[in-house]
Amino acid sequence: MVLLSLIIRSISNSLFCMKNNVSPNDLQVFLTVLNEGGFRAAAKRLGIAPSKVSTTVSRIEKQLGVPLLLRTTRSLRATDQGHRLAERIQPLMTEMDAACFEAANSADHIQGYLRLNVPGAVVPDILPPLIAELQRRHPKVQVEIVVENSLVDIIAAGCDAGIRYGDSIQKDMISLPIGPRLQQIALAASPSYVKQHGLPRDPQELTDHRAIRYRLPDGMLIPWSLRRGDETANIVEFTTSLVLSANALNAGLNYVRAGLGIIGTFRNWLESDFRAGTLTPVLPDWWAELEGPRLYYPSRFTSSALRAFIDVCRSEATTV
Structure with missing residues (x-):
């Protein structure tokens, strides 16, 4: 007081x-x-x-x-x-x-409103267990998730914190990792596609295959960056069968299952399909790794709801 x-x-x-x-x-x-x-x-x-x-x-x-x-x-x-x-x-x-x-809020009685600005990549699997744990601990905290893939000023956007990957986080923000420390970008195709078109034997053969691509808000198509040891391959020219907005990242899975082409997306999104046999790995030796997502927020003025979410992210990090 x-x-x-x-x-x-x-x-x-x-x-x-x-x-x-x-x-x-x-x-x-x-x-x-x-x-x-x-x-x-x-x-x-x-x-x-x-x-x-x-x-x-x-x-x-x-x-x-x-x-x-x-x-x-x-x-x-x-x-x-x-x-x-x-x-x-x-x-x-x-x-x-x-x-x-x-x-108004003690450590044992946290309530309030938490507004997070996040990319679509964390919505299907990384964010849900964190939000569930936050509300298990503090059921009076109300959460709003704003999904945007472009970089935004979270303060101007009226958000308490954001989640982004790597270098896109502003330098004047505090950040901490959430979810997996590393993620792989995996390539996959449906068994029906593989039966009809076969599997590429090296990255160069990808240009002969049909691809499901994603377009960023600035209009650029996301390239496929592959890596095996010291070798790298950036594939930018494809026979593109379908282009999706980056705001619909996980929607691409339905199209690759339908046999429209090869997709490049997060490996953790594909694991259940790989186990079930509904999708087939493509060039797994060339899957590149990238740093996992990070929660970021201003260095001052954090609400009790945000501090509680930060605590959840830190405690869950020990299990990753």
Whole structure:
């Protein structure tokens, strides 16, 4: 409670010294409008009428004597003054929220909302046991999973933490591994495809086969990078039978089972099919390894729900 009092006093001093004593509650409405991208979305998030949101922002602008938002019937964006104001007060508001969460939740009674931004690659098998364990320990924690394969600013996106692979994680974030430390990208085909077309004997022969490919949000088709010892092979030219969005990573399994071609995807997604004989490994000596996914989050202002999830990830890591 001493920590909470100090934070609130610091925030109050900062905010109430502003021209005309703008209310911290009004400023929170203003931030929500920016974070949610509009008055109606902010009203829904805050549980108040859109008209009240609009009136609140107008009141702040009148008190400060400067415009904060540029509005049209179709769009909304911050003015330079609004952008600078948001940059200054967002950390203060976030710190106050975190302090209130900490005061309201003891180690034995954690509750709240956890919003994770994750790639589709972790949704089918890596994330479910972690979320299940979190809610087994803390059943009052509500989790929302936002699936995006492109790199996003998790703070701007309104998320508490993200999951990504390797070098794509921003340097100013704290990160820790989740799931397998290493994953393989495996190639597979259905028995019916193999019966009709045979199996390639080396990576060069892949160009003669039909492939199921994935396209990234920037439009690039993902190449197949193969490795055997010191040898590497990057296959970029295929007879492509099907292209899928990277947002539908696990959907490709249904198409490869149907015999449309060879697929390159995570080995852990294919293991049950390999055991059942519904898919056949292709060039297993050439399957490349990559570092497994990592949970990342800002270095400060973690909520009790996020801290609980971090604890789950760390404890589960000992079993991998």
